Amino acid sequence: MNKLKDPIEYGIVIPKEVNNLINKFDSTIKIKIEDTSKLLAQAPIHNSKIIVLSRGFFNEHKNIKFITNDILVIVAHELGHIVLKSHFVKLFWISFICIAISSICIIISLLCLSMKDFFYNSFSLMLFLLYLGYISRNEEIRADKFAILKANVSIEEFTQCFSKIETVLEKEDNRKNIFISSINKTFFNFHPEIKQRILTVQSLTKK
Ligand SMILES: [Zn+2]
Numbered sequence: 001m002n003k004l005k006d007p008i009e010y011g012i013v014i015p016k017e018v019n020n021l022i023n024k025f026d027s028t029i030k031i032k033i034e035d036t037s038k039l040l041a042q043a044p045i046h047n048s049k050i051i052v053l054s055r056g057f058f059n060e061h062k063n064i065k066f067i068t069n070d071i072l073v074i075v076a077h078e079l080g081h082i083v084l085k086s087h088f089v090k091l092f093w094i095s096f097i098c099i100a101i102s103s104i105c106i107i108i109s110l111l112c113l114s115m116k117d118f119f120y121n122s123f124s125l126m127l128f129l130l131y132l133g134y135i136s137r138n139e140e141i142r143a144d145k146f147a148i149l150k151a152n153v154s155i156e157e158f159t160q161c162f163s164k165i166e167t168v169l170e171k172e173d174n175r176k177n178i179f180i181s182s183i184n185k186t187f188f189n190f191h192p193e194i195k196q197r198i199l200t201v202q203s204l205t206k207k
Contacts, residue, residue: 004032004052012058015068018075021151022051025079033058038172039165041074043081045089051078061168066161073161076153080146081139088139095135098128137192144201158201166194 007014010033022029032050034040040054053074057066081088102125109117147153192200 004034004050007031007033009033010035010055010058012055015071017068018071021072021075022079024151025083029079029082031075039168041078043078043085045085045092048082048085051075051082062171064164064168066164069157070161070164073147073153073158076147076151077143079151080143083150084139084142084146088135088142091135092132095128095132099125099132102128140192140197141200144197145204148201148204155202155204159198162194162198169194 012033014031018031022031026049029049029051032052034052034054036054037056037059038054039056040052041057042052044050044052053071057071057074102121105121106118106125109115109121144158148155148158
């Protein structure tokens with residue numbers, strides 16, 4: 001991650017609607033800007049008091065511009081990660097430890113030239129990785145639902161914002177490097193497809 005700065009250092013003014021939304025949940029959370037033109041947003045797992053947005057959200061991308069409503073959607077989603085965090089962090093560390101242990105077991109079985117153990121340990125490693133992928137994707141959907149049901153983003157605003165993101169990613173063909181992650185990207189990047197996220201959100205009815 002590039003060095004993070006306050007929005008004002010890039011001449012970015014965070015709309016007051018966005019600040020009001022943050023204050024509704026936790027006024028100590030601050031927005032920090034990452035210096036990249038790519039689209040990137042995250043609530044880092046190690047620091048629940050910041051939401052990181054890339055400079056890309058405040059640039060124009062070939063006629064596509066992210067307006068206040070779009071920033072609201074993205075911040076609402078990241079707030080979801082922060083507010084719902086404790087449940088996910090527990091599952092994340094459990095699966096992380098399981099992955100570490102089965103990796104060590106694979107190395108030991110190789111050193112001992114035991115093909116049977118190697119097979120069983122590789123199989124369990126694969127299961128833990130699948131589980132990690134599952135809980136990560138599930139967490140994205142949970143944060144999306146939070147944005148709609150708790151942060152009162154409308155389904156139309158959500159759809160508009162994510163359609164813009166999809167279009168920019170398609171145009172810039174940098175889909176692989178990105179996107180809206182709740183966790184440190186050096187570990188992995190497991191996200192549901194944007195189209196799937198829009199469909200899931202559209203199936204929600206406000207209670
Ligand atoms: Zn997310």
